[in-house]
Amino acid sequence: MTRDQEIAWAAGLFEGEGSICYSFNSSSWCSHHWIAQLGMTDEDAVRRFHEAVGGIGNVNVRKPRDRNGTHRKTLWNWKCSKQDDLLAFVSLMGPLLCARRQRSANDCLHDLARHHELFEQILAEQKR
Numbered sequence: 001m002t003r004d005q006e007i008a009w010a011a012g013l014f015e016g017e018g019s020i021c022y023s024f025n026s027s028s029w030c031s032h033h034w035i036a037q038l039g040m041t042d043e044d045a046v047r048r049f050h051e052a053v054g055g056i057g058n059v060n061v062r063k064p065r066d067r068n069g070t071h072r073k074t075l076w077n078w079k080c081s082k083q084d085d086l087l088a089f090v091s092l093m094g095p096l097l098c099a100r101r102q103r104s105a106n107d108c109l110h111d112l113a114r115h116h117e118l119f120e121q122i123l124a125e126q127k128r
Helices: 003-017 043-052 083-096 099-127
Strands: 018-024 032-040 058-062 075-080
Touching: 003 018, 003 032, 003 043, 003 083, 018 099, 032 043, 032 083, 032 099, 043 058, 043 075, 075 083, 083 099
Parallel strands: none
Antiparallel strands: 018 032, 032 075, 058 075
């Protein structure tokens, strides 16, 4: 499979199993941030996706339990939340996604760019 075909495969998988969203976590010092994620029970597909996007993000495993404490199927999760990784991922995948996820990708890009500009202004003021 060519690199372009592998990226197209990854975009299709992300379209069906992934999401780009703005996450809120009141228990964290960083209470809100953008995140791209994909989760499923097929480890090989999640690891192939991770390779296809150039190793951006991280793959983790989770062993959920139901209400009775019985183990359910193991979940494999790919997650990307670092700003530089998000920019690279959204730039790679954004054009291949359908309209709804493209809107999320574009919102993410615009918000990250806005925060980057604000961060640069703060740094410039601190240097004065």
